[in-house]
Structure formats: structure tokens, C-alpha cells
Amino acid sequence: TQLLEQSPQFLSIQEGENLTVYCNSSSVFSSLQWYRQEPGEGPVLLVTVVTGGEVKKLKRLTFQFGDARKDSSLHITAAQPGDTGLYLCAGRSNDYKLSFGAGTTVTVRA
Amino acid sequence: NAGVTQTPKFQVLKTGQSMTLQCAQDMNHNSMYWYRQDPGMGLRLIYYSASEGTTDKGEVPNGYNVSRLNKREFSLRLESAAPSQTSVYFCASSPGAPGTIYFGEGSWLTVV
Numbered sequence: 001t002q003l004l005e006q007s008p009q010f011l012s013i014q015e016g017e018n019l020t021v022y023c024n025s026s027s028v029f030s031s032l033q034w035y036r037q038e039p040g041e042g043p044v045l046l047v048t049v050v051t052g053g054e055v056k057k058l059k060r061l062t063f064q065f066g067d068a069r070k071d072s073s074l075h076i077t078a079a080q081p082g083d084t085g086l087y088l089c090a091g092r093s094n095d096y097k098l099s100f101g102a103g104t105t106v107t108v109r110a
Numbered sequence: 111n112a113g114v115t116q117t118p119k120f121q122v123l124k125t126g127q128s129m130t131l132q133c134a135q136d137m138n139h140n141s142m143y144w145y146r147q148d149p150g151m152g153l154r155l156i157y158y159s160a161s162e163g164t165t166d167k168g169e170v171p172n173g174y175n176v177s178r179l180n181k182r183e184f185s186l187r188l189e190s191a192a193p194s195q196t197s198v199y200f201c202a203s204s205p206g207a208p209g210t211i212y213f214g215e216g217s218w219l220t221v222v
């Protein structure tokens with residue numbers, strides 16, 4: 001059983017469309033991170049959110065941490081083919097242990 | 111710009127064979143990690159080393175051993191490989207906890 005559930009598992013959209021990926025848990029996390037992973041590479045950190053209700057923006061990406069610090073969302077505006085990849089959320093429950101979701105594979109078609 | 115370097119990149123083992131995955135980081139990080147990634151399962155922590163000289167079990171430690179050889183190097187050993195250990199293995203490091211984690215490029219291991 002995954003501690004963090006991501007949905008949807010797969011998402012295929014046309015360039016210019018918007019998309020949202022969700023990350024949900026019944027556990028409370030001290031912080032939550034989002035990573036992007038491209039084929040043949042390791043995950044790369046996009047953002048860390050720490051405070052309940054926090055919203056962070058990274059160009060066309062908007063990340064939100066739920067008020068109760070149990071869930072998060074990633075919204076991409078006007079998606080581009082370069083946004084294609086596997087998006088992983090990871091919750092930190094103590095200093096050294098990150099629990100990862102299974103990931104959402106996003107494909108943006110030109 | 112090496113960052114975290116893992117070797118080998120690809121390996122095929124027969125059931126029962128042993129092997130060691132090597133990992134080195136050049137960022138002077140205190141903490142190092144080994145994860146495995148399986149389809150539909152995300153990344154799962156096998157072992158971690160909070161600092162040189164210490165190691166601790168993660169979520170899925172059975173069948174693995176680790177050695178923090180020095181501050182730079184953290185190796186993962188499979189003593190008797192099993193098909194269930196077929197996976198992609200990632201080494202990672204961070205300055206400390208809860209700092210940003212930097213991942214290597216992965217090692218693809220197939221056990222037949």
C-alpha cells in the first residue's frame with residue numbers, strides 16, 4: 001500500500017492545455033516535495049512545500065500544499081512538450097525518510 | 111559536474127549470484143541513500159547513511175547490505191540475488207537532513 005497516492009497515473013494532453021496532478025495521503029507530513037524524472041535519469045527536485053496552505057509557483061508550474069499537510073497538487077499551465085516526464089511527489093515524515101508516490105506520467109503532444 | 115555517480119549502469123545476474131553497486135558523490139554531502147524504483151511502486155528507500163560511519167534500514171532492507179566506506183562512497187551489496195530484486199536502483203545524497211536530495215542516474219539490475 002502506497003503511503004502517498006498519486007492521480008492520475010497517466011496523463012496525455014495537447015500542447016497548450018492545462019493539467020493538474022494530485023498527491024493524497026492519510027498521513028501528515030512535515031514537508032512535501034515534487035520531483036520530475038526523465039527516462040534514463042534520476043528524479044530532480046522541483047519544489048518543497050512546508051506550510052499548510054502554501055502555494056509556490058515555478059514559471060508555469062503551481063504547487064499547493066493542503067491545509068492539513070496531507071495532500072498536494074501540481075498544476076501546469078499551457079503545457080509544453082518539454083514538460084513531458086514522470087512527476088513524483090514525496091512526503092517527509094522525519095528527517096531522513098521520504099515516502100514517494102508511484103508517480104504520474106505526463107505526455108504533452110506537440 | 112559529476113554529482114552522484116553510480117556503477118554499473120546495467121547488470122544482469124543469475125539467481126544466487128552476488129554483486130555490489132558502487133556510488134560516489136563529490137558534493138561533500140553528509141547523507142547518502144539507496145532507493146529502488148519499480149513500476150507502479152514509486153521509489154522505496156532501502157538503506158540510508160545519515161553521516162559517515164552510520165547506516166540505517168529504510169522501508170525494504172531485506173536481501174541487501176550497505177557500507178559507508180567514507181564520506182564520498184556508499185555501496186549496496188546483494189549477497190544472493192533473487193528475481194524479486196530486479197529493479198532500477200538509485201543512489202542519492204543530501205547535505206544533511208532534511209536537505210535537498212540529489213539522485214544519480216540509476217543502475218538497471220536484472221536477476222534471471
